[in-house]
Amino acid sequence: MAQTAAFRKPKKGKHPGMILVLLALGVFLALFAYNSISLKRAKAELEPEIARMEQMIEEENERTVKLKEYETYTHTKKYAEEVAKDKLGYVYDGEIVFQPEDD
Numbered sequence: 001m002a003q004t005a006a007f008r009k010p011k012k013g014k015h016p017g018m019i020l021v022l023l024a025l026g027v028f029l030a031l032f033a034y035n036s037i038s039l040k041r042a043k044a045e046l047e048p049e050i051a052r053m054e055q056m057i058e059e060e061n062e063r064t065v066k067l068k069e070y071e072t073y074t075h076t077k078k079y080a081e082e083v084a085k086d087k088l089g090y091v092y093d094g095e096i097v098f099q100p101e102d103d
Contacts, residue, residue, distance in 0.1 A: 073079055084090040091097055
């Protein structure tokens, strides 16, 4: 009984395409492993800089809060009185100002 072409068993060693696919897969995995190691190394080198920049961001956020508080303070009557007294020398009516004597 003769087998038809559709049911013939493939002969061993006749799969060059399979070998090329496995070779390409091996190369791909090797490159993937190399890039993974390189990225981990780069991340480890950048960790201190990331921590430093996060610290700078936190400091700037604190500074922003203080500046907003100061801005609110500068819009108060108390601040206007302090500036008028300290820088412009203004006093209230009936207020006595003592100045040190120059020796």
